[in-house]
Amino acid sequence: MPVDQEKTGPRRQARGERRIAQLLEAAASVFCTTGYTASSTNAIAREAGVSPGTLYQFFPNKEAIAIELGDRLLHEMRDMYGEALAPVDPSTPLEEAVGAVVDRFTAFNCRHPVFFALMHGPDIPGRLAEDHDALHANLLTGIETVIAVFLPDAPAADVTRTARMCLGLYKAGLELVLSHEGTEREAYIQELKKVLIRYLAPVVAENRAENGTEIQAENRTPGDLTTTRTP
Known part of the structure; x- marks a missing residue:
């Protein structure tokens, strides 16, 4: 037996x-x-x-289901953003850094659209709200770390403000990304990248100009925003 x-x-x-x-x-x-x-x-x-x-x-009950589901997704999300927001080489072009982060985050949310539905709705169940707030704070810190590479001489308050704007723009764009599929979804992902780059490029250019380095952003084609640095 x-x-x-x-x-x-x-x-x-x-x-x-x-x-x-x-x-x-x-x-x-x-x-x-x-x-x-x-x-x-x-x-x-x-x-x-x-x-x-x-x-x-x-x-x-359904709250227990949502909490178990949310816990698993939060764990995966933490692992993902740890890789997506890894230290960036200062020589990395801005559009390349932005593109890599957006690709990783949108891929996660497209695989798990319920993450957005649970974490950004008006009624986050149970203790998921606290866990989400902690994740949001850590995520913001990670974005600040990446942005600080491109704004090495900016005051900490400016870096934080810029990071918060980027996160807000990303969340707004993500909602559009998730509401479409196929080629339209890919098109919105590209639009989201362009919005972020066009917001960040002048900020980075101003910082570099103030410190003796010039950065120019050229929009060569609607889908190709490149960055050229000159000493």
Whole structure:
């Protein structure tokens, strides 16, 4: 009997993990479609193709589902932005640095649109609000670190203000990105990059001019904004 229990225990655990993943995937779809407030455990169970009783074996309510889903996404998000906002070489062109960050962040949000639906809605469930605030603060610090490379002599308050503007512009653009698909989505991603570069380029140019370095931004084609530095 103990041998049988040892064999069935891991199998039961594996089945349980698969069921949890199935329910979380269903919840993500429901939250994106109807929003967190208007969703229900019955809708999530229906989307998952299971009975409400099966759902309640794993989660007592929809808030518990949202918190588990949010925890997993926050963990993945932390790992991603740690890589996306890694230290930048000062010789890196501005458009290249901006493009790399935008690509990483939009890829994450396009893979997990429920992250935006949960974290930027008016009713973030439970303690996710506190976790999101902590993530936001760390994210802002990471953006400041990247921007400081291009504004090495700017006061800290200016760097913080610029970082907050970039984050605000990104969030506004992300909503448009997520509301489209296919080639239109890609077009909006490119537009978002251009908006950020066109905001940052004059700020960087002014900083470099004040410190003996000139930076010029040329818009050669609608999709190709390049940066040229001259000593």
